[in-house]
Amino acid sequence: MSQSSDLFKKSSQIIPGGVNSPVRAFKSVGSKPFFVKAARGSRVIDADGKEYVDYVGSWGPMILGHAHPEVVEAICRAAERGTSYGAPTETEFEMAKAITEAIPSIEMVRMVSSGTEAVMSAVRLARAFTGKNAILKFAGCYHGHADSFLSGSAGSGLATFGIPASPGVPSALAELTMTVPYNDLEAVRATIREYKDILACAVIEPVAGNMGVVLPKEGFLAQLREITAKNGILLVFDEVITGFRLHYGGYQDLAGIKPDLTCLGKIIGGGLPVGAFGGRRDIMKMLAPSGPVYQAGTLSGNPLAMSAGLATLNVLKREDGYRKLEEKTVLLCNEMGLIFREKGVQVKINRAGSMFTPFFGPGPGEIQDYDCAKLSDTGLFSRFFGGMLKNGVSLPPSQFEASFVSFAHSNQDFELTAGACRKAVSAISKRR
Helix, strand or coil: CCHHHHHHHHHHHHCHHHCCCHHHHCHHHCCCCCCEEEEEECEEEECCCCEEEECCHHHCCCCCCECCHHHHHHHHHHHHHCCCCCCCCHHHHHHHHHHHHHCCCCCEEEEECCHHHHHHHHHHHHHHHHCCCEEEEECCCCCCCCHHHCCCCCCCHHHHHCCCCCCCCCHHHHCCEEEECCCCHHHHHHHHHHHCCCEEEEEECCCECCCCCECCCCCHHHHHHHHHHHCCCEEEEECCCCECCCECCHHHHHHCCCCCEEEEEHHHHCCCCCEEEEECHHHHCCECCCCCECCCCCCCCCHHHHHHHHHHHHHHHHHCCHHHHHHHHHHHHHHHHHHHHHHCCCEEEEEECCEEEEEECCCCCCCCCHHHHCCCCHHHHHHHHHHHHHCCEECCCCCCCCEECCCCCCHHHHHHHHHHHHHHHHHHHHHC
């Protein structure tokens, strides 16, 4: 028995499903997970010593690669001063300043400990500011596991396991959540016409990353901004994945759109647990202790996480290499697409910047919403995933997740990935 198999067996006795986040169990790809022992740059090493080119990147935050020297140094320096104080620090201010300078719509920001907490808090604030209780969300977008977002069709692990909602979510909360298809302005307009008097906010991933990568149609976000503003509904951008991943100022800066509130995570923690939400000053000043809306967290603005995130942002700002990172990702996706075509395997690769998802099967044409994504052949993806893993490439273990390219990925990594892809696709072709 391998070390990973042994660890998974032991873990399953004391951790539900053997993992601390469902998708890690590899259940949707009909396999068992490998356990990571170490990671550096573009590679992860499992408990048995096998090395993989990694496109999971801790689900997005490792844009500089694993164990980047400047990030590790910042964490070590901070740890020497203490790991948590329960008191404010200068580093929190520096992080807040970096975020507000980078993202024009964020005039004030509050640090939290996860993306889930960020979106949950933003929605509470939106409800208080507008005096309304209902929210509008988009099918296939995942905004964490707070109760309000586990009704209707959610993305990420819920998409992976085909669960439309979760037991334990009160029906009263589900009734306050309206779900419409992503990229469907007519559905948005119809819902707002009927429910505008009770809708506090519309929450959206500007580029979806949790039903696989799905891009907004041209003009969709701009018109969503116009519709919500006209009807007194706050627009909340969930940029937990896209913030600082596609552009230093977030996807909203690329699109030229100013949401009322923005949620961040992943990269601003540099690999440590962090989230943040921010936006218009008049809205944010309603938060305690400035205002009546309560939100708190003992580990909010944790000095280790702030130091790691700030070091990451400093490197990103200094290097300004987003165009090069996107070019690398384009070349990788083009090479993979060529291999799929040569072998006669039908695949549609969706890409946004350094994020990409291959959707398998004849069903998907243009993947523009969750219904389109669900037409993908998950069995075919599972076989591809297994073939890639066997040949030293780690992809997200779900058809409905994004893969991430980092600055640490090299030409050698891409050559190894292309070789693994050829072998995996050849094996698929032989079985068909």
